[in-house]
Amino acid sequence: MKRLLSLLLVGFCCISTPALADESKQERDIYRDLETFANVLTLIQQYYVDEIDSNKVIAGAINGMLGSLDPHSAYMTPDDFKDLEEETSGxxxxxxxxxxxxxxxxxxxxxxxxxxxxxxxxxxxxxxxxxxxxxxxxxxxxxxxxxxxxxxxxxxxxxxxxxxxxxxxxxxxxxxxxPLVSVKYTELEPGFSYIRVSNFQATTTKDLRNTLKSIKKKHRILGVILDLRNNPGGLLDQAVKVADLFLDKGIIVSTKGRNKEEQMQFEAHPGDGYGDFPMVTLVNGGSASGSEIVAGALRDHKRAVIMGTTTFGKGSVQTILPLPDGAGLRLTTAKYYTPSGESIQATGIKPDIVVPLTTQGDSAAAPSSPAKTIREKDLPRHLENDKGGKKQSESAAEAADGNDEEEFQQMEDIHQIAKRMEQDNQLQAAFNTLKGLAHSPGQRQK
CATH class of the missing domain: 2.30.42.10 (PDZ domain)
Structure with missing residues (x-):
């Protein structure tokens, strides 16, 4: 192990040789800290009361280092990689x-x-x-x-x-x-469809496109409710492609990080044919990351009315960086921005129409107080929003939300739409708004 630590330090010296010619203070501090780490590990090996597993101790140190960053950066073992592949594959x-x-x-x-x-x-x-x-x-x-x-x-x-x-x-x-079936839909009335996207995985865009094709074969689409409530996100490229289905042109999202490869801009492409009907998009405090990208793009391009309550506020991008032993780092490498240039990090997407969820249905049942919705700003070490002057608008939006301690009343069977409509006032409000848009000549979002 001493030889391993020596190689670690020598390797660091070799990597840093050109820069060390300047003897910058930061470089000297990094070298000194690495040397301290090696000395502490050696002392633990020599004097700790029980024999230690060096690999476990080093993994703990890595987790501690990443734990000092934002809550979305983490060390991933080879098994974690396997779990991640399963999750994104479906x-x-x-x-x-x-x-x-x-x-x-x-x-x-x-x-x-x-x-x-x-x-x-x-x-x-x-x-x-x-x-x-x-x-x-x-x-x-x-x-x-x-x-x-x-x-x-x-x-x-x-x-x-x-x-x-x-x-x-x-x-x-x-x-x-x-099974992460990410797209479900049902018909509310002839021409009006309710589509729920629960996450963004490898097949989400394909499944959504097939759903829209199926609806279009039956009848002309008069309007769509896109439900992104409690959608925690997933694959960035799938969120971009979902937004692209409903947009013919313009920026969908841009990302900015320290490195040049993190400066990216994603734009919509014409030709999908799903940009000519009114839409209402439902969001809440559980709508995070990818769902915020979609909602932000549809809102900024005035393609959909955003309804519900303020979203989670996860405006950062994570990159999986492989390590030689098959493990890896999930590291926050960039922030993303809506088409208008707004960062929603720790602030979220503010709905065009705020509709807090209320308990309806069986009036004889005494509703329990719902648990507080967790948002990005509640997480320790969350990244701050880098846009100035947002505090006042954020407070106003929260006041408009009323009680943000909400829960999304879920149904196992999406086709129990009558029961769902009875208990879900946000869905009722979305449907009423959608019909109003569809029946108002020239009022489609442009």
């Missing part, structure tokens, strides 16, 4: 929940529709304090993901704390294959 085995770390506590961002977590009633904002009786307080996000996933048919018990509960509650869920 399926994985687990309980079906999007998670994050908030104030050092493992927290649910959003359950995936129709999964064990969704059926058991796990909500946005729930704190997962134990997994199989093991405290999650000091777990990394990747460690928690590994524990939640597992073989199909195996049970897992999570202990959940919710704001309005006096005591934490245990939920035992059975892991199953989580």
């Amino acid at each position: 399926s994985f085995t687990g309980i079906g929940i999007e998670i994050s770390i908030r104030d050092g506590v493992l927290t649910a961002v959003a359950p995936i529709e129709g999964t064990p977590a969704d059926r058991q009633g796990i909500k946005s904002g729930d704190q997962i304090v134990r997994i199989n009786n093991e405290l999650t307080k000091n777990m990394t996000l990747m460690e928690a993901v590994k524990k939640l996933r597992g073989a199909k048919g195996t049970p897992i018990t999570i202990t959940v704390h919710r704001q309005e509960w006096k005591e934490p509650r245990e939920f035992t869920l059975i892991r199953e294959a989580i």
Whole structure:
């Protein structure tokens, strides 16, 4: 191990030789810090009470280093890479929940529709304090993901704390294959369609294009509700292509980072033929990243009315950087900007029409207080928005939102549209607005 550390330091010296000719203070500090790290590791090996696993200690140091950055940068083991490939290809085995770390506590961002977590009633904002009786307080996000996933048919018990509960509650869920069917649709009335996009994976654009073709074969499209609520994002290129389906020209999104390769601009292309009908796009606090790209592009080009509540506010781009041993880094490398040049980092997309979710339906049932929606600005070490003068407008938007402690009332069967419309006032408002746009001559978004 001493020889390995010596090689590490020598390697660093070799890489830095041209620059060290200037003896800049920053370079001297980096070299000194690396030497300190090597000395600490040597002392731990020599004097720690138990024999240590050096690989585990170094991995812990790497996680600690990345943990000092923003909440979306992380170290990925080779197994993590495999999990990532499964997730973006369209399926994985687990309980079906999007998670994050908030104030050092493992927290649910959003359950995936129709999964064990969704059926058991796990909500946005729930704190997962134990997994199989093991405290999650000091777990990394990747460690928690590994524990939640597992073989199909195996049970897992999570202990959940919710704001309005006096005591934490245990939920035992059975892991199953989580097919990430990202596009679902149903007809509201002849000519009016409701399309839900739950995430952006490898087949999302293809599935959405096929859905639109299928609708168009049946009848002329009079209007579409695009539901992006609780869509946590996914693949950047798929979000761009989804927006491109509804736009004929103009910028969709641009990215800016420190390196030249991170300065990118994505533009729409003519020819898809889905730009001639009115649209309403639904968003909420669980709409993040890719869904914010789509909503921002449709809003700035006045292609759709954005309705609901302020989105999550994740305006950063992560790049997977491979390491020689098959592991890798998920590193935040850029911020993205809407066509108008707005960064939504930690502020989110503000809807054109603010419609907070209200509890409807069975008036005899006393609704429980929903858990607080987690947004990017609530995460520790989140990147700040680099645009000045945004604080006042952000506060005004939050005031207009009213109570942002909302939850998206999900249905396992998207075709139970009557029940869905009865309980979902945001969908009702979107449909009424859509019909108004369709029946107003010359009022289509341009």
